[in-house]
Amino acid sequence: MPGITFVDAVNFPSGNGTGDDRYGFDEGMGTAWVVDGATDVGTRRVFPELVERPPSGPLLFESDAAWYADTLNAAFTAPPRSGEAPKAYLERIIACVAETARAEALCDLSAEPRHNLPSAGGIWMRCEGGSADFAGLGDCVAIVRSGSHTHFVGQLDLIRAEHAFNRQQLAEPAGKAGGYANARVSRGRMNTEGHHWVFSIHPEAADRAETDRVSVSEGDHILLMSDGFFRLVEPYGICTVETLMDRAIEEDGLLSLVRDLRNAERNPDDDAKIGRLKTKDDATALLVRVD
Template identity: 65%
Template sequence: MQPGLTFLDAVNVPSGTGKGDDRYGFDEGAGTAWVVDGATDVGTARLFPDIGADADAPNFGWESDAAWYADHLSERFIQPPDPLESAKAYLERVITDVTARAHRDAVVRIEEQPRHNLPSAGGIWMRRVDDTLEFAGLGDCVAIVRTGGHTQFVGNLEMIRAEHALNRKQLAEPAGKVGGYASARETRGRMNTDGAHWVFSLHPEAAARAEVTRIQMRGETHVLLMSDGFFRLVEPYGLYDIDRLMARAIEEDSLPDLAAQLRAAEQNPEDDVRIGRLKTSDDACAVLVEIS
C-alpha cells in the first residue's frame, strides 16, 4: 500500500526575531512527518558558530545552539527509516548521526562540556505503516489524530502540566525568572540519565526511552503535530480542547489564525506567574497532514 500522506498546512511562529528554535518537516513519499522544538540555551558557552561571528562569512552560523540542533535533527529526519527498522532503532541512528555532526561542527570540544551545555530538543516523529500510524516522541511535542470521526491525543500531557506547575512555583519565589533559568540549568544537567527526563540530544541511548504509540486508521485521517508552544492553546490557556483544536485546524487556512490567537493570549507578562510561563511567548510550530 502506498503511504498516501498529503501535506495540508503548517505554521512556524518564533517568539522573537529570527527563525527561532522550532522546526517541522514531512515526506509525502515516505509517509513521514515531524516537529522539533529546540530547547532554549541555558548553558554558559556556545558550542556552534554564532551568526556573524566570522567576519569573512557574516551570514554563516546559528542564532543559538538550540537552532543548530533543531536544524540538523529536522534535516536528518528527511532520510526515512529502512522498511523493517523499528522506530526506536531509527531514532537511535538519527541521534547518532546528529551527534557525529555536532562533534564536527562544534567550536569547542564537545566531550569536555558539562551536560547542561549540550543542545537538546523535544520532538515527535510519525510514519504510516500500511493502515497504522506510528508515533515516536521524546520530550513535550504532541500530536492530535482524527480518524474515523474520533480524536486521539499522542504525547506526554503529564509532563507538560508538571512543567507549568513547576514554573508557577518557581516564579512565585523571590528569585523569579532568574531562579527559573538556574533551575532549568540544573534540570538540563540531568537530562538523559536514570530518574530524569529523556530528550533528543547527543545521547543515542535516549532512543530506547522514546514513547511509541500506534493508532489504527479507520478511513479518512488527519494528523496535527505541534510543539508545546503551539499546544499552549490547549494547555495551559484552555482556549481549545483537543477535539475543537483539531476541528479548527482542518478548516482551510486556519493555522495562521490559531497562531494569532496564541500570540494574543501572550500579551501580558504579568500573567506568567498565574499561568506558569517561564517565557511569556514561546516559539510555536505545527504541521497538518491528511492520510488516505
C-alpha cells in the same frame, strides 16, 4: 505504501530570527515530524553562528538551540529502513546528529557539562499499513482525527507538571532568574537514569522514547505540534484537544489559532499565574492528511 499529503503548517518564532522550532515531512514515505529546540541555558555557545555545509552553503544559527533543531530536522529527511522500528530509527538519527555535532563544535563536547549541550523535544511519525506509528522525546505532541474519533499522542502529564513547577518557581523571590537557574540544573541531568530523556547527542535516549500506534484510514488528519503551539490547550484552555483539531482542519485554521495564541501572550504580568518562563514561545504545527 500509504503516504501522507501536506495540508498546512505554521512556524511562528517568539521573537526575531528563525526561532528554535522546525518541521518537515516526506509525503511518499508517509513520515512527518516537529522539532522544538530547547532554549540555551548554558554558560557558553558550543557551536559557531556561521556553519558551512555543502551543498547548502553557509548557514547562520542564532543559538545552539537553533543549530540543534535545524540539524535534527535535516537528519529526519533520511527515511527509515525497511522494517526499522521507530526507536531503532531514532537511535540512528541521534547518532547521525551526534557525529555532525562533534565535527562542527567549537570545543570537545565530551568535556562539556550537559547543561551546555544542545537538546530538543520532538515527535516523529510514519504512516504504514493502515496505522500511524509515533515516537517522541520531550513535550511535542500530536492529534489524530479518524472519523469522529480524536486520539491524543504525547506526554500530557509532563506538560502539566512543567507549568505547575513554573508557577511554583515564579511565586518565589528569585522568579524567572531562579527558573532559568533550575533549568540549567535540570538540563545537567538530561538523558541520565531517573531524569528526563530528550533529543541531544546521546543515542541511548531513543530507547526511552514514548511510542504509540494509531489505526488510520484514507482521509484522516494528523496534527503534530510543539508545546508552544499546544499552549492553546495547556495551560491556556482556549481549546480542548478535540476543538483544536476541529479548528486546525478548517480553512485558515492554523493561522487563526496562532492569532488566538499570540493574543493570549500579550501580557507578561500573566506569566506567574499561567506558569510560563517565556511570555511567548516559538509555535509550530504541521497538519497532514492520510492518503
